[in-house]
Amino acid sequence: MKSMSMKVFLVSTLSILPLLANSGEIATNSDTLAARSLVKAFGSDLKHVLKTSMKSGGPIKALDQCHIQAGPIAQENSLSSGWEIGRTSLKVRNENNASDEWEMTTLLQFEKRKAAGENLKTMEYAETVKVGDKKVYRYMKPIPTAGLCVTCHGGEMSEEITKKIKSLYPNDQATGFMVGDIRGAFTLQKIIK
Numbered sequence: 001m002k003s004m005s006m007k008v009f010l011v012s013t014l015s016i017l018p019l020l021a022n023s024g025e026i027a028t029n030s031d032t033l034a035a036r037s038l039v040k041a042f043g044s045d046l047k048h049v050l051k052t053s054m055k056s057g058g059p060i061k062a063l064d065q066c067h068i069q070a071g072p073i074a075q076e077n078s079l080s081s082g083w084e085i086g087r088t089s090l091k092v093r094n095e096n097n098a099s100d101e102w103e104m105t106t107l108l109q110f111e112k113r114k115a116a117g118e119n120l121k122t123m124e125y126a127e128t129v130k131v132g133d134k135k136v137y138r139y140m141k142p143i144p145t146a147g148l149c150v151t152c153h154g155g156e157m158s159e160e161i162t163k164k165i166k167s168l169y170p171n172d173q174a175t176g177f178m179v180g181d182i183r184g185a186f187t188l189q190k191i192i193k
């Protein structure tokens with residue numbers, strides 16, 4: 001009985017510790033502050049294209065616009081900042097967005113934290129990793145599924161939209177999401193000295 005409760009205590013403390021250590025680091029790190037503002041700029045560029053094309057031509061036109069512009073928008077934001085900026089997911093539409101091992105681990109960590117009740121709005125994760133002889137600062141922030149998103153990422157999409165997506169992305173995996181789900185995440189990295 002005693003060893004049982006000790007075990008529970010240990011497990012719960014251990015699972016909380018990295019979060020505490022990390023949130024401390026995140027609040028004071030200037031790289032994190034930069035990453036946060038880049039996510040805002042990149043996210044609002046994407047949203048702008050999505051919303052204006054949805055308004056002017058509906059989801060079919062928006063699909064074309066996102067297909068054409070999502071890559072260049074990420075590149076533009078990357079080039080002007082010196083960071084590598086993109087989006088990834090456990091279920092990607094564009095295979096160029098597939099996650100590497102670190103990103104996959106972080107996405108799974110986000111799912112766990114969400115299941116434990118943490119708010120997606122404030123969720124983020126940052127870590128400095130070694131790649132060869134370089135140190136790379138990596139940052140991710142989850143992207144929640146909103147009402148607008150299920151038009152093209154949901155479980156019950158119109159036949160027209162489904163067809164259009166299949167023609168642009170034959171290996172699409174990014175459907176079946178519900179409002180509130182983690183659709184994916186912004187992912188940023190920068191080589192540091």
Ligand code: HEC
Nearest residue numbers: 059062063066067070087092093094097149152174183184
């Ligand atoms: C008009 C259809 C449409 C809507 C609405 C839409 N998306 Fe997408 N989404 C796409 C397309 C097309 C891509 C692939 C873009 C590319 O080629 O890089 C994509 C890609 C993504 C990706 C990158 C990962 C991947 O799967 O390749 C994320 C993350 C994403 N969408 C999130 C969202 C969120 C969040 C919303 C709601 C705010 C949303 N999408 C609304 C069409 C849409």
